[in-house]
Amino acid sequence: MKDKHELVITDAAALDLVGTVEFIAQSSAERANQYHDDVLAKITLLEIEPLLGRPHTEKRLKRLGYRELVMLSHIAHYIIDEEKRQVNVIRVLHGTMDQARHLKMLK
Numbered sequence: 001m002k003d004k005h006e007l008v009i010t011d012a013a014a015l016d017l018v019g020t021v022e023f024i025a026q027s028s029a030e031r032a033n034q035y036h037d038d039v040l041a042k043i044t045l046l047e048i049e050p051l052l053g054r055p056h057t058e059k060r061l062k063r064l065g066y067r068e069l070v071m072l073s074h075i076a077h078y079i080i081d082e083e084k085r086q087v088n089v090i091r092v093l094h095g096t097m098d099q100a101r102h103l104k105m106l107k
Contacts, residue, residue, distance in 0.1 A: 004047045009089045016092040020074065035072065039092065042071040046087040050080045
């Protein structure tokens, strides 16, 4: 079995997911809980398969080592820190959102 990476979910990514769940819950609490569980299950896979996502499609972020994991209607934007053995999930954004605008603050 491969060594696991520590999964670090930033406050911004956690708030992204909470906002999504709250939005879905307006029409179905059951569907919202299932979506939350499905997204977290996929993100958790990064602990053992950090390269599961693809190199980021935005050139500047790709150069900085960012990756993106497409899951359901959302995209998890993350970076791998091999020295610390961590996967840092930076944002979890809906696929229809302006990804560049929401990620522009990243160096």
